[in-house]
Amino acid sequence: MSSLIDTHTHLDDPQFAMDLPQVLARASDNGVDALVSVGIRPESWKATWQLCQEQKHIHPVLGFHPNHLLELEDDCWPALSEWLGAHRPVAIGEIGLDYHWDTVPRERQQHYLRLQVRLAGGLGLPVVIHCREAYPDCLRILREECPSGLRGVLHCFSGDASVAFQALELGLHLSFGGPLTYPKSDAVREAARQSPLDRLLVETDCPYLTPQARRGKRNEPAFVRFTAEKLAEVRGMAFEEVAAATTANARQLFELRKDS
Numbered sequence: 001m002s003s004l005i006d007t008h009t010h011l012d013d014p015q016f017a018m019d020l021p022q023v024l025a026r027a028s029d030n031g032v033d034a035l036v037s038v039g040i041r042p043e044s045w046k047a048t049w050q051l052c053q054e055q056k057h058i059h060p061v062l063g064f065h066p067n068h069l070l071e072l073e074d075d076c077w078p079a080l081s082e083w084l085g086a087h088r089p090v091a092i093g094e095i096g097l098d099y100h101w102d103t104v105p106r107e108r109q110q111h112y113l114r115l116q117v118r119l120a121g122g123l124g125l126p127v128v129i130h131c132r133e134a135y136p137d138c139l140r141i142l143r144e145e146c147p148s149g150l151r152g153v154l155h156c157f158s159g160d161a162s163v164a165f166q167a168l169e170l171g172l173h174l175s176f177g178g179p180l181t182y183p184k185s186d187a188v189r190e191a192a193r194q195s196p197l198d199r200l201l202v203e204t205d206c207p208y209l210t211p212q213a214r215r216g217k218r219n220e221p222a223f224v225r226f227t228a229e230k231l232a233e234v235r236g237m238a239f240e241e242v243a244a245a246t247t248a249n250a251r252q253l254f255e256l257r258k259d260s
């Protein structure tokens with residue numbers, strides 16, 4: 001079976017507390033042999049790190065999610081820098097701007113995006129960018145902070161082809177999740193069709209954004225297969241080819257070893 005990498009999960013989410021071993025077993029049965037799990041705030045970094053210590057095929061990404069910036073105590077910023085010094089994740093994330101929920105003042109979101117992009121640059125780590133309904137500001141800030149481009153991924157891509165080209169020009173990869181399979185996502189599918197294969201990744205963002213084939217259920221890493229199948233269909237390619245390319249891209253971007 002072709003192997004896949006689910007490049008964006010939240011395995012420390014309470015929705016997985018009861019049956020994570022079974023969830024991981026189903027992922028394995030579906031060829032998902034490496035995963036990236038994102039810790040989005042201090043409590044979640046610890047749980048994510050612990051899980052990745054126990055399961056060597058799961059790789060940590062740590063950072064401050066834009067929707068959780070109001071919970072930050074003053075000591076959280078030094079805490080993140082300290083954590084990252086002591087524990088090297090495969091990327092810093094997810095960081096970015098979320099104007100959909102808009103729960104955090106936009107200036108604060110932008111400030112922490114800049115801080116974390118600089119931190120990633122200083123540590124030589126890629127970034128995982130979360131962006132909802134904020135592409136112009138997000139791309140402008142990334143361009144200002146990294147005029148010569150940056151290494152990272154725009155996760156759960158939900159823009160159109162023009163946004164995709166701007167992100168690709170900055171050096172970013174694009175990661176597609178469940179929304180690629182939704183009936184209304186024609187613009188996202190067109191972006192996926194036009195983007196170069198060597199910049200594409202697949203993900204679930206589980207437990208959220210379940211692909212159409214299982215919509216209404218909790219999302220889980222095994223379902224990344226549905227998104228990869230849709231990506232193959234959209235590009236008129238064989239599933240095996242898309243699986244091999246997205247897996248190789250993820251390994252290269254996050255510098256994952258072959259055996260993990």
Ligand SMILES: [Zn+2]
Nearest residue numbers: 094130155156
């Ligand atoms: Zn996100």
Ligand SMILES: [Zn+2]
Nearest residue numbers: 008038094205
């Ligand atoms: Zn996420």
